[in-house]
Amino acid sequence: AKQNRNNPIVVFGHRHLEHMGFQTRITQALQAADIEREFSVAFQPIVDVNSNRITGVECLARWTSPLLGQVPPGDFITVAERSGMINKLTLVLLGKALVAARDWPLDLKVSFNLSASNLSSRGFVREFLKLLKDHAFDPVRLNCEVTETSVMWDFAEANRAIAILKNAGIRLSLDDFGTGYSSLSHVHQLPLDCIKVDRSFVQGIKPDTIGYGIVKSLLAMSREMGISCVVEGVETEEELAVLRSLGTSEVQGYLFSKPVGAPELEALLNGKASL
Numbered sequence: 001a002k003q004n005r006n007n008p009i010v011v012f013g014h015r016h017l018e019h020m021g022f023q024t025r026i027t028q029a030l031q032a033a034d035i036e037r038e039f040s041v042a043f044q045p046i047v048d049v050n051s052n053r054i055t056g057v058e059c060l061a062r063w064t065s066p067l068l069g070q071v072p073p074g075d076f077i078t079v080a081e082r083s084g085m086i087n088k089l090t091l092v093l094l095g096k097a098l099v100a101a102r103d104w105p106l107d108l109k110v111s112f113n114l115s116a117s118n119l120s121s122r123g124f125v126r127e128f129l130k131l132l133k134d135h136a137f138d139p140v141r142l143n144c145e146v147t148e149t150s151v152m153w154d155f156a157e158a159n160r161a162i163a164i165l166k167n168a169g170i171r172l173s174l175d176d177f178g179t180g181y182s183s184l185s186h187v188h189q190l191p192l193d194c195i196k197v198d199r200s201f202v203q204g205i206k207p208d209t210i211g212y213g214i215v216k217s218l219l220a221m222s223r224e225m226g227i228s229c230v231v232e233g234v235e236t237e238e239e240l241a242v243l244r245s246l247g248t249s250e251v252q253g254y255l256f257s258k259p260v261g262a263p264e265l266e267a268l269l270n271g272k273a274s275l
């Protein structure tokens with residue numbers, strides 16, 4: 001898989017051509033970008049459904065390009081990985097998140113996404129930890145989210161990076177759980193603190209949907225393992241009611257809040273705005 005990622009996209013026909021045009025435009029805009037200025041971080045609350053309190057926030061990258069306008073992370077993260085810019089970008093995003101987090105309660109968990117290339121680069125982990133130190137940010141407040149796919153990309157190297165992060169006190173979440181391949185084998189190979197159940201299982205969840213059985217088993221599994229479980233992408237009261245009935249304790253989704261800027265998050269934290 002490693003080789004494919006770095007290979008140029010092969011052009012087979014019109015649709016691929018269009019796709020390549022899109023990728024090329026993003027690559028060029030990214031190379032020309034003033035990363036410090038054009039990128040920002042949005043924060044989405046993670047909520048305890050029993051107390052209705054915010055227990056954590058997930059940091060999500062946002063890019064407003066003067067050339068392309070708003071570009072969603074799903075479109076630029078892979079491009080940043082391919083063009084070797086992801087480590088620099090990730091560190092800039094972490095710096096911004098840490099500045100925003102300066103005034104937040106110490107027990108608020110700050111979740112930060114790491115990509116495959118981040119995990120396979122030794123220099124990155126060192127710089128990542130140094131940045132926490134420079135910001136006097138206690139690593140135990142941080143939760144790194146990794147996906148199964150990013151761990152599988154270079155399993156040995158990812159494991160090494162994860163061991164260093166864990167050793168520094170950082171928590172580890174397995175993101176998009178259930179959507180990658182050979183899920184279960186990794187769960188016990190990784191020093192996980194949390195699994196995040198993918199939104200695809202939650203959409204329209206009801207006792208007769210496939211997602212219901214999956215969410216139910218994932219909750220049971222996390223309980224067995226003594227780790228926490230965050231259910232993502234909760235959009236409706238109906239979904240929330242079903243999730244509650246299954247014993248879900250932490251959720252994240254538009255029903256509570258979309259990803260917001262630091263001032264809006266702080267209003268939510270201070271109770272000046274409600275979920």
Ligand code: C2E
Binds near residue numbers: 072074176233
């Ligand atoms: P993710 O890590 O699974 O993040 C959750 C995504 O679901 C976010 O999309 C969030 O806005 C969206 N979301 C949250 N609640 C709901 C909901 O109720 N309904 C719907 N429809 N969507 C919801 P976003 O911000 O567009 O990010 C997409 C993906 O891009 C992320 O998925 C993550 O894989 C990646 N990403 C974002 N920021 C970063 C970053 O700083 N570094 C890395 N490596 N990847 C990032």
Ligand code: CA
Binds near residue numbers: 058113145
């Ligand atoms: Ca995530």
Ligand code: CA
Binds near residue numbers: 176
């Ligand atoms: Ca996710």
Ligand code: CA
Binds near residue numbers: 176198
């Ligand atoms: Ca996802």
